Amino acid sequence: MTLSGRFVTLLALGVVPVVLLGREGNLAALVMLGWVVFCVVLGAVDALLAASPRRLAFERMLPARVRLGETVTSDLLVTNLGSRTLHGLVRDAWQPSAGAPAQRMPVAVPAGERRAVRLGLTPRRRGERRVERVTVRSRGPLGLVGRQATLLAPGRIRVLPPFASRRHLPSRLARLRELDGLTSVMVRGQGTEFDSLREYVRGDDVRSVDWRATARRGAERPDGGENLVVRTWRPERDRRVVIVIDSSRLSAARIDDEPRLDTAFESALLLAALASRAGDRVDVLAYDRRVRARVQGASGAELLSRMVDSLAVVEPELIEMDWAAVPAQVDTLTRQAALVVLLTTLDAPGSSGGLLSVLPQLTRRHTVVVASVTDPAVLAATGSRGDREQIYRAAAAERALLDVARVSAAARRLGAEVVTAAPAELPPAVADRYLALKAAGRL
Amino acid sequence: MSEQGTMRAAAAQTPTLRQALRGARFWLVLAAIAVVVVIATLIIRGAGDAASDIELGATNPAPDGAGAVVQVLRDHGVHVVEAGSLREARRATARDSHATLLYYDPKTLLTADTLRSMRALAPSIVAIDPSFAALQALAPGVSAAGVARHSTNLPAGTGCTDASAARAGTITASGSAYRVSGDAQGCFSTGGGAWAMAQQRTDGRLVTVLGSTDLVSNQSISHAGNAALALGLLGADETLVWYLPTLADVAASGPPSLAELTPGWVTPVMVLLIATALAAAFWRGRRFGPLVVEDLPVTVRAEETMEGRARLYQRASARLRALDALRVGTITRFARRLGLPESASVSEVSDAAAALLGRDPREVRGILLDSEPGTDTELVALTDRLTALERAVTRASVPGGASASPHEATQATRTTNTTESDRPGE
Numbered sequence: 001m002t003l004s005g006r007f008v009t010l011l012a013l014g015v016v017p018v019v020l021l022g023r024e025g026n027l028a029a030l031v032m033l034g035w036v037v038f039c040v041v042l043g044a045v046d047a048l049l050a051a052s053p054r055r056l057a058f059e060r061m062l063p064a065r066v067r068l069g070e071t072v073t074s075d076l077l078v079t080n081l082g083s084r085t086l087h088g089l090v091r092d093a094w095q096p097s098a099g100a101p102a103q104r105m106p107v108a109v110p111a112g113e114r115r116a117v118r119l120g121l122t123p124r125r126r127g128e129r130r131v132e133r134v135t136v137r138s139r140g141p142l143g144l145v146g147r148q149a150t151l152l153a154p155g156r157i158r159v160l161p162p163f164a165s166r167r168h169l170p171s172r173l174a175r176l177r178e179l180d181g182l183t184s185v186m187v188r189g190q191g192t193e194f195d196s197l198r199e200y201v202r203g204d205d206v207r208s209v210d211w212r213a214t215a216r217r218g219a220e221r222p223d224g225g226e227n228l229v230v231r232t233w234r235p236e237r238d239r240r241v242v243i244v245i246d247s248s249r250l251s252a253a254r255i256d257d258e259p260r261l262d263t264a265f266e267s268a269l270l271l272a273a274l275a276s277r278a279g280d281r282v283d284v285l286a287y288d289r290r291v292r293a294r295v296q297g298a299s300g301a302e303l304l305s306r307m308v309d310s311l312a313v314v315e316p317e318l319i320e321m322d323w324a325a326v327p328a329q330v331d332t333l334t335r336q337a338a339l340v341v342l343l344t345t346l347d348a349p350g351s352s353g354g355l356l357s358v359l360p361q362l363t364r365r366h367t368v369v370v371a372s373v374t375d376p377a378v379l380a381a382t383g384s385r386g387d388r389e390q391i392y393r394a395a396a397a398e399r400a401l402l403d404v405a406r407v408s409a410a411a412r413r414l415g416a417e418v419v420t421a422a423p424a425e426l427p428p429a430v431a432d433r434y435l436a437l438k439a440a441g442r443l
Numbered sequence: 444m445s446e447q448g449t450m451r452a453a454a455a456q457t458p459t460l461r462q463a464l465r466g467a468r469f470w471l472v473l474a475a476i477a478v479v480v481v482i483a484t485l486i487i488r489g490a491g492d493a494a495s496d497i498e499l500g501a502t503n504p505a506p507d508g509a510g511a512v513v514q515v516l517r518d519h520g521v522h523v524v525e526a527g528s529l530r531e532a533r534r535a536t537a538r539d540s541h542a543t544l545l546y547y548d549p550k551t552l553l554t555a556d557t558l559r560s561m562r563a564l565a566p567s568i569v570a571i572d573p574s575f576a577a578l579q580a581l582a583p584g585v586s587a588a589g590v591a592r593h594s595t596n597l598p599a600g601t602g603c604t605d606a607s608a609a610r611a612g613t614i615t616a617s618g619s620a621y622r623v624s625g626d627a628q629g630c631f632s633t634g635g636g637a638w639a640m641a642q643q644r645t646d647g648r649l650v651t652v653l654g655s656t657d658l659v660s661n662q663s664i665s666h667a668g669n670a671a672l673a674l675g676l677l678g679a680d681e682t683l684v685w686y687l688p689t690l691a692d693v694a695a696s697g698p699p700s701l702a703e704l705t706p707g708w709v710t711p712v713m714v715l716l717i718a719t720a721l722a723a724a725f726w727r728g729r730r731f732g733p734l735v736v737e738d739l740p741v742t743v744r745a746e747e748t749m750e751g752r753a754r755l756y757q758r759a760s761a762r763l764r765a766l767d768a769l770r771v772g773t774i775t776r777f778a779r780r781l782g783l784p785e786s787a788s789v790s791e792v793s794d795a796a797a798a799l800l801g802r803d804p805r806e807v808r809g810i811l812l813d814s815e816p817g818t819d820t821e822l823v824a825l826t827d828r829l830t831a832l833e834r835a836v837t838r839a840s841v842p843g844g845a846s847a848s849p850h851e852a853t854q855a856t857r858t859t860n861t862t863e864s865d866r867p868g869e
Contacts, residue, residue: 003726012719015712022708032711036718054459057450081452095737104731125740133456135732150732151453253745260745315740348748377746382772388819389757391826395765396753398772405775 001047002137002146010144011039046140050147051111053136055082058153061116065309068126068162074100076117076134076153080109088138088146090117098129098157104137123159126262127313131155160308165266165427172274172431179439200228208232237279239443240338241434242330242366243268245311248288250345252316255375256423261316263373263423264343269307270427271341271434276303278438283333286314289322296333323354327361339367339443341430346372346420348400352407356414363415367442370411371419371430374404379422456733499547499571499656501525501685506662512673513685519674522682528691529557535684536564542682547571547656552688555580562648565684569651569676571659572619582643582650584627591620591633591654596667603630605642605651607675611668614639618655640672651676762816766825770811773833780840796832799839807832 014035022028061075074094080086086109094100099122109115123129134153139146197213213229245251245268251261272282276299284307286293293310295303321344330340340362346352355370362368381397384390408418417437421429437443458466497503501513501523513523522539526532536542544565551574553561558580562568570581578585594617599608608630620637623629626645629638633654641652657663659673677683756765774792778785781795789812797807810832816822 002729003722005726008719008723008726011715011722014715014719018711018715019708022711024707026707028708028711029714032715035715054455054457055452058453079450081450089731091731093732093735095735097737097739132735133732134453137731148729148731149455149457151455153453252741253743255745259740318741375745375749378749381746381749382769385769385826385830388823389753391769391822392757392765393750393753394826395756395768396749398768399752400749402768402771402775 002148003043004139004143004146006142007039007043007144010042011036014039042142043145046142047145047147048140049084049142050138050140050145051080051084051086051088052082053086053088053138053147053149054151055080056086056109056136056151057081058134058151060153060155062155062157065158065160065312066121066123067160067308068123071099071120071122072157074119074121074155074157076119077114078107078109078117078136079114080111083111085110086136086138088136091135091137092117092119092131092153093133093135093150094119094121094131095129097123097125098131099123121157123157126159126161127315129157129159158309158312160312161262161265161269163266163269163304163308165270166273168270168428168431169273172270172428172435173277175435176274176278176438179435196232197229198232200230204230236438236441236443239280240334240336241271241275241280241282241341241443242333242338243271243282243284243341243343244326244330245284245286245293245314246288246321246342246344247286247292247314247316248321249316249318250321250347250351252318253345255373255377258423259316260345260373261314263426264371265311265314267343267371267427267430268311268341269304270431272303272307274431274434276300280339280443284311285329285333286311287321287326287329288317289319289325291329292317321354323358327358330362330366337365337367339369339434339437341369341371341434342416343371343430346370346404346407346411346418348403349407349410352410356407356410359411359414359416367437368416369419369430369433369437370408370416371426371433372404372408373423373426374420375400376422497687498549499659499687504661506660507656508661509659509685511661511664512659512670512677515670515674516678516683519678520681521678524682524684526684526686527689529553529561529686529688530691532561532684532686533564535682539680539682541566541680542684543567543569543677543680544684544686545569545571545659545677546573546577546686546688548574548577548688550688551576552690552692553577557692561686562650566647567649567651567679569653571653571656573652578621578652582627582641582645582652584625584643585621585623585641585650585652588620588622588635588637591616591618591637591639592635593633594618594639594655597631597633597639599630600632600638602628604628605630605640607672607679608640610675611672613667614658614669614672615663615666616653616655616657616669618657620654621652760819762819762822766816766822766829769826769829773829774811776833777836780836796836800832800835 014032017035018028018032022031057079059077059079061077063072066072074092076090076092078086078090086107088107089104090107091104092100100119105117105119107115107117121129132152132154133150135148135150137146137148197210200209208230210229210231213231214227217227217229245261245264247261251259251264253260255263268284272284275282281299282303283297284293284295285291292314295306295310298306326342330338342355344355346355359368359370378397378400382394382401385394404420408420411418417433419426419429419433464471496505498507499509502508502510502525504510517523524535526535532544536544542565544561544567546561546568547570549572555576558577562581568581570577573581575587578587595615596613597615598613599611603609605628614631616639618639620633620639621629621641622637623641623643625643627641627643629641631639633639639654643650657666658669659677664670664673755761774789777783777792777796778787781792781799783792783795790808793808793811794804796811797804800807810825810828814825816825
C-alpha cells in the first residue's frame with residue numbers, strides 16, 4: 001500500500017471543518033475523528049478500485065550484448081491480466097551500474113492489453129548486468145492511495161569490453177600488408193616462408209635474385225636486359241599465438257582510472273584481431289588459480305566475438321597468481337612452438353618471483369612476450385621535485401621504476417621479450433612487438 | 444487474445460495481506476498474550492489500588508485502613524456505600540433514610556455550611572476525630588479536651604447508656620478526648636472529666652464522636668473491645684455510608700488554567716496534524732520496491748605503494764637513501780643518453796657527463812655520487828643541483844638544444860625503448 005500527496009493534503013484539509021465546526025472541545029474531537037474516518041474510508045475505497053499490481057505478466061525485449069559505453073534500449077512489455085485498467089508507475093529494478101535512468105516510468109495498461117516500458121541503458125561497468133524485479137505501483141481512480149507489488153521479471157545483459165584500441169588496428173594491418181610480399185633481406189632459413197617468384201623491378205635487393213629460376217627462363221629481353229627473377233617472401237602463417245591474461249590481485253590495481261585487467265583485455269583484443277588477420281591461430285586464457293576464461297580454436301570474426309563474450313565477465317580476483325600451473329595450461333592449448341604473450345604485471349621483485357621462476361620453462365619451447373602496464377603517475381612523480389615531500393615522492397617513484405627495470409631485465413635474461421607502456425599505449429606496443437617478431441621470422 | 448490466455452502472471456515477491464499476517468503470526472500471538480497479561484495485571488492490581496492508600500479507606504488493607512471492619516460489616520449484611528463527596532453521600536442516604544453515616548475528615552476539607560447540611564443527611568452520624576468546626580456544627584454539646592490522658596482499657600463507665608459501648612466493655616484507643624455539656628453524654632473516661640467517646644441526640648438525630656481512629660483501623664481494631672464498639676455503632680442500620688471527604692468537596696477557585704483558556708479545537712487540530720505528519724512520512728518514506736544488490740569491484744590505486752614508500756622515507760628522514768634513488772635514475776638516463784654500455788660504472792658515466800658539459804669532473808661526481816645531505820635543506824639543494832645537471836645534459840645531448848624538460852624526454856624513451864632500458868650496475 002502507498003499513500004499519495006493528495007491523501008496527505010486531504011487529511012490536512014480536515015483542519016478547516018475542525019476549526020469551523022468545533023467550537024467546543026468534544027465536538028471538535030468528534031469532527032476530527034469523523035474526518036480521519038472519512039479519509040480512511042475514502043482511501044480504502046480508492047485502494048479497492050485500483051487495478052491489481054499482481055495480475056501482470058512481463059516479457060523483456062533486450063539485446064544480449066552491448067559494448068561498454070554504448071546505449072541500448074530495453075523494452076519491458078507489461079501485460080495486464082486483470083479486469084481493470086492499470087494506471088501507475090513502474091520501476092524496472094536494474095543494477096545501478098546498468099545505467100538505467102533513475103525516474104519511474106508511468107504506464108496506463110487497459111485490461112487485457114499490453115504496453116511497453118522503454119528504458120535506455122548505458123552500462124557503466126563491464127560484465128553481466130542483471131535485473132531481477134519489477135515494482136509496480138497501481139493508483140486508484142481518486143489518486144489517493146495506491147497498491148504496490150514487486151514481481152519477478154529477470155533479465156540480463158552482457159556488457160562487453162569496449163575494445164577502444166581497435167582504432168590502432170588499421171595502421172597495424174597496413175604494416176602487416178607491407179610485410180607481405182616483401183623481398184626478403186633476411187638471411188634465408190630464418191623462418192620467413194617462400195611465397196613466389198616474380199620479375200625483378202628496380203629497387204629489389206639483388207641478393208634475393210633467384211639465379212636458377214632466371215637461368216630457366218633463359219630468353220633475353222628485347223631491350224637487351226636480363227629477365228631477372230627474384231624470390232618473394234611472406235610472413236609465416238598458421239603460427240600459434242597464446243595470450244595468457246593474469247587476472248590475479250595485481251590486475252585489480254587502477255592505473256589512469258583503468259584496472260590493469262581491462263588494459264590487458266584491450267591488448268589481447270588488438271593482438272588477437274591483428275594475429276587472426278595475419279593468418280595465425282589465437283588462443284586466449286584468463287587465469288589466476290583457475291581458468292576464468294578460455295577461447296580456443298576460433299578464428300576471424302568469431303574469435304573476437306567469443307573473446308569479448310567470455311572476457312566480459314572476468315573480474316580481478318584477490319588471490320595470488322599460480323604461475324607454476326601456467327606452462328601446463330599453455331601445453332593444453334598447443335603442442336607446437338607458439339608465441340606466448342603474458343599480459344601481467346612486472347612490479348617489485350618480490351611479487352614477480354613466480355613469473356620469473358616459470359619463464360625458463362616457457363622460453364625453452366616458445367617465444368615469450370611479457371607485457372605490463374607502467375604507471376604514468378609514477379613517471380610524473382619522478383619529475384616533480386618542488387619541496388621536501390615531493391622529493392621523497394620522486395625518490396620513491398625512482399625506486400619503483402628501478403624495481404620494474406630490474407624485473408624486466410631479469411625476464412629478458414631468461415629469454416622473454418618485455419613490453420611496458422602506459423595503459424593507453426600498451427595495446428599498440430604489444431601489437432608492434434608482434435609485428436616485429438613476425439617480420440623477424442621469430443614466430 | 445488466445446496468446447494472452449496462455450500468459451501467466453509474474454510471480455509476486457511482495458506478500459499479500461493474508462501472507463503477511465500468516466508470516467507475522469508468531470509476533471501477533473505474542474503481542475496478544477502481552478496485551479492480555481498487561482490487562483489482567485491492571486485488573487488484579489487495580490482492585491486494591493483504587494482507594495488502598497487512603498487513611499481509613501473502606502477497601503484499604505494497610506494498617507491505617509479500615510478494610511477489616513468494612514468486610515465484617517458487609518459479611519453481616521450491612522450495605523456499605525463509599526462516598527468521596529457530599530453529593531455522593533447525599534445520593535446514598537437519599538436511597539435509604541435509615542442509614543448510618545461515618546465521617547472522617549483529617550484534612551478538614553468541609554466548611555461549616557457543608558457540615559451543617561451534612562448533619563441532616565442521616566439519623567445516625569459517627570464522626571471520627573472531628574475538627575473544632577465540625578464539632579460545633581454536629582454536636583454543639585461536645586467540646587474538645589485535648590489529648591486523652593489515658594488510652595488503654597478505658598471502661599465504658601456507668602453514665603454511658605449506649606448499648607454498643609456497654610457491650611464493648613473496655614476499649615484501647617489513643618487520640619482526642621472530649622468534655623460534654625447539656626444533653627450530651629460521654630463514655631470511656633480518659634480521666635480528668637474527659638471522654639474518649641461522646642454522644643449527643645438533637646432533633647432525633649444521634650451524633651457519636653469518637654476521639655481515635657484506632658477504634659476502626661485495621662491495626663488496632665482487635666484491641667480490647669474496639670471491635671465490638673465499632674461494629675455496634677456502625678452496624679446499627681442496614682446501610683452504612685462511608686464518607687471520606689476528598690478535593691471534590693472543595694469549591695474551585697483561582698485563575699483559569701491553560702486548558703480552559705485555549706479554544707476547544709486546538710487539541711483535535713494538533714492530533715489531526717500529527718496524523719497528517721505520519722501520513723506524509725509514509726507517503727515520502729515508502730520505498731519503491733527493495734534495494735538492488737550489486738557486488739562492486741575493488742578499487743586499488745596503483746601508486747599507493749609508491750606513496751607509502753615516500754612517507755616511510757620522510758618519516759625515517761632517509762635523506763641519503765632518497766637522494767641515491769634519484770641519482771640512480773639520473774645515472775641510468777645519462778648512460779643511455781651518452782651512449783655508454785650497460786656495464787659502465789658510475790664514475791665513467793659521471794666523467795662522460797662532465798666532459799659533455801665541460802665542467803669539473805669532481806663537481807659532477809660530487810652531485811652524482813659523493814655529497815651526502817645532512818639536513819632537509821641540503822637534500823633540497825642537492826636535488827635541485829641534480830635536476831639542473833640532468834637538464835643540462837639533456838639539452839647538450841639533444842641536437843639543436845631541445846627545450847623539453849628532461850622528464851618528458853625520458854618518459855618518451857622509457858615507454859618506447861623498453862628493450863634497451865636495462866640499467867647499469869645490474
